[in-house]
Amino acid sequence: MKSLHDMSERPAPATVSLDRLFELAEVLGAMMQRGMAEKGLTTARAGVLWALFHGGPVTQRALATQLGVTPRNVTGLLDALQEDGLVVREAHPTDRRATLVSLTDDGRSVTSALRGGRDDLAAVLFADVPADRLATFTTILGQVTERLRAVGIDGSD
Incomplete structure (x- = not known):
């Protein structure tokens, strides 16, 4: 029989x-925080x-709906991003009540750089992992993520 001491050492x-x-x-x-802060x-x-x-x-x-935030919150985010020259807001071409948001050239450059950093990191992390093991790892991560979402741990419910 295992003692409590043995059980606590082997989760x-x-x-x-x-x-x-x-x-x-x-x-x-x-x-991610460092990369974004840079x-x-x-x-x-x-x-x-x-x-x-x-x-x-x-x-x-x-x-706002896509990001799961209030319209007021997205307005504040867009104000800051527009001030930094990363997004532009324009009148919607067919709905005069709506404002259309898009990336500027600088916004596309910043986002492309973030994606490039992500791709470079993936290449380094998984360079020597055989394809079948990487596929299994990816499947398991997907299952874990879905289970977390199903129980509402990520706050998306």
């Missing part, structure tokens, strides 16, 4: 895996740029 494999995920999240989060961005502002980079021009209201 279950799932617990060890979760501890590794927490460690990974901390390291990646710190790296470009003068906060996480929220980078999220706006990333959404525009992938989705193209969009109305402020649709952008």
Whole structure:
């Protein structure tokens, strides 16, 4: 029979895996913060740029919905990004009540640089991982992420 001392020294494999995920999240989060700070961005502002980079021009209201923030919050984010010359707001071509938001050339450059940094990091991290193991790793990360979303841990419910 195992003593309590033995059990406390050998956590279950799932617990060890979760501890590794927490460690990974901390390291990646710190790296992301540094990378964004070097470009003068906060996480929220980078999220706006990333959404525009992938989705193209969009109305402020649709952008707020996509990001899961209030229209007032997205207005503040856009004010700062526009002041930095990274986004532009223009009248919507077919809806005079709406404002269309898009990236400027500088905004595209900043976002492209962020994507390039991400791609470079992925190449370094996974360079020697066989394709089948990387596919398994990716599948498992997807399952874990979906389970977290299903229980509402990410706050998206």
